[in-house]
Amino acid sequence: MKHRWLVMSLMLAFSGVSLFSAAGTLDIYVIDVEGGKAMIVQNPSGQSMMIDGGMGNARDLGRVVAVADELGIKQFDVFLITHYDVDHVGNVPSIYAKYPAKLLVDHGPLLPNPKLAPINRKAADAYVAFLPGKKRLTVKPGDRIPFKDVTISVVASNEAVLSKPLPGAGQPNSACPAVAPEAIRNDDNAASIGALWQFGKFRMGDFGDLLQWAEIKLMCPNNPIGAVDLFMVSHHGLDRSNHPALVHGLWPKAAIVNNGERKGVSPAVVQALRSSPGLQDVWQLHYSVTAGAELNPPEQFLANMKAQDCPGHYIKVSARRDGSFTVTNSRNNFSKTYK
Ligand SMILES: [Zn+2]
Numbered sequence: 031m032k033h034r035w036l037v038m039s040l041m042l043a044f045s046g047v048s049l050f051s052a053a054g055t056l057d058i059y060v061i062d063v064e065g066g067k068a069m070i071v072q073n074p075s076g077q078s079m080m081i082d083g084g085m086g087n088a089r090d091l092g093r094v095v096a097v098a099d100e101l102g103i104k105q106f107d108v109f110l111i112t113h114y115d116v117d118h119v120g121n122v123p124s125i126y127a128k129y130p131a132k133l134l135v136d137h138g139p140l141l142p143n144p145k146l147a148p149i150n151r152k153a154a155d156a157y158v159a160f161l162p163g164k165k166r167l168t169v170k171p172g173d174r175i176p177f178k179d180v181t182i183s184v185v186a187s188n189e190a191v192l193s194k195p196l197p198g199a200g201q202p203n204s205a206c207p208a209v210a211p212e213a214i215r216n217d218d219n220a221a222s223i224g225a226l227w228q229f230g231k232f233r234m235g236d237f238g239d240l241l242q243w244a245e246i247k248l249m250c251p252n253n254p255i256g257a258v259d260l261f262m263v264s265h266h267g268l269d270r271s272n273h274p275a276l277v278h279g280l281w282p283k284a285a286i287v288n289n290g291e292r293k294g295v296s297p298a299v300v301q302a303l304r305s306s307p308g309l310q311d312v313w314q315l316h317y318s319v320t321a322g323a324e325l326n327p328p329e330q331f332l333a334n335m336k337a338q339d340c341p342g343h344y345i346k347v348s349a350r351r352d353g354s355f356t357v358t359n360s361r362n363n364f365s366k367t368y369k
Contacts, residue, residue, distance in 0.1 A: 056180060056229045058347040059097050062315045062334055063090040065266050065290025066117030067238065070097055073229075075178040077107040080131065082238075086120030086153065093342040094125055106131040108177055112238030113222040114140060114154035123160040134161070135175050137188040137221050138168035145216040154218065169223060179229060185255060186224035186240055189213075191247050195254035196226060205278040206250035211243040219265060220244040226255050230351025235280050236262035237271075245276040257281040259353060259368065263303070266294030267314075277302045283368045284357060286345055287314045291337035295321040311366065313345055313357055330364040 054074045061068040063084025071079040078101070084090030109131035111119055140146075140154050169175060171192045175182040185192045194200075213220070222238030235258040237245070245264075248254070261282035265271035267289045277285075285303055289295045295318035303312050313331045326332065333343040343361035358365035 055348040055350055060286055060288060060345040061093050061097055062342040062344060063093060065293030066090060067288050068094050073177060073179040077178050078103050079108040079110060079177055080106045080125060081110045082112055082118040083121035083125045085117050090121050091124050097344060098129055103129055105129050109134050111136040113137060113218045114157055115150045115218050116153035119157045120153050122157060134164050134166045135169055137223050141189060141221060143215050150217055181228040183226045184223060185226055186244060186248050188221045189244060192254045199254050199256035200252050202251060203249055203253040203275055203279045205274040210246050213243050229349055231353030232349040232355055233258040234260040237264045239265040239271060241270055242273040245273050249275045249279045253279045259283050259355060261285045263287040267296060267299045268294050269296035269298040272299045272302055274302045277306050281308050283308060283310050285312045289314055289316050289318055291316050292320050297325060300325045330362060333359050333361050
């Protein structure tokens with residue numbers, strides 16, 4: 031009898047070890063900043079990366095801090111700023127003040143843009159004013175963002191895109207439009223850093239708020255990226271981004287939308303996602319009131335049900351080197367593994 035207890039305790043101890051030894055996974059926390067962008071990533075080597083930070087307000091800062099503290103983060107190895115619009119860069123100086131970053135990665139100088147809204151101009155200026163004394167790396171397409179265990183290939187930055195395909199990619203893209211749309215600049219979205227993340231066989235695409243004309247410039251006529259497992263839906267799910275040339279070209283198994291209750295999840299994007307071959311599920315940070323019941327995914331895939339008194343639940347992705355990944359909804363602990 032004693033022997034049996036010993037065996038059981040040993041088995042429990044071992045299962046505990048496998049749970050808490052970071053399990054060799056790449057962990058991605060998609061934080062709810064109500065229609066902005068904020069993600070924290072941890073690699074198996076223990077490095078951490080902050081990506082954007084939401085609006086410059088106490089609510090978004092509090093949500094980032096809650097996750098960073100839960101993970102025991104004291105400083106970030108990399109702080110990646112996809113672009114300088116306020117819902118991405120607004121909180122960067124305040125996050126940095128709490129958790130300094132060894133390296134800031136961004137797209138470089140703000141391109142001339144007379145139509146940039148004052149709120150975005152102010153946020154971009156504040157970011158530039160914050161830079162002196164910080165270690166900064168400006169990336170262009172073809173560069174890599176340094177982060178252990180993961181190959182992060184920059185495919186778009188400051189309106190430039192890859193000039194030659196990544197290894198193994200470059201096939202014609204059947205979802206391309208007949209005529210390329212004209213470039214539109216009312217904000218810094220088209221300058222977003224877009225990147226392919228590769229962790230073993232797991233592949234993820236994240237393009238910030240890249241606009242459709244820049245997506246098409248990147249993805250047409252040939253797809254220089256190939257397929258991904260997970261697509262971080264661009265631009266909060268707005269239809270100024272997420273052209274089928276990008277969505278269908280990437281062929282994702284799952285997609286995560288960083289929308290707000292009343293921002294993002296445009297009907298055309300829901301259509302592009304639902305018609306994407308191989309796409310199993312769309313996860314959203316919020317129930318979208320503007321999209322309505324029909325265009326929202328089932329309740330278990332929604333991290334937050336309403337904006338008022340919103341607790342700001344996050345969505346967690348744990349990716350493994352064999353290409354499989356698990357997505358977990360922190361509101362209800364519903365999770366699903368994609369093989
Ligand atoms: Zn945005």
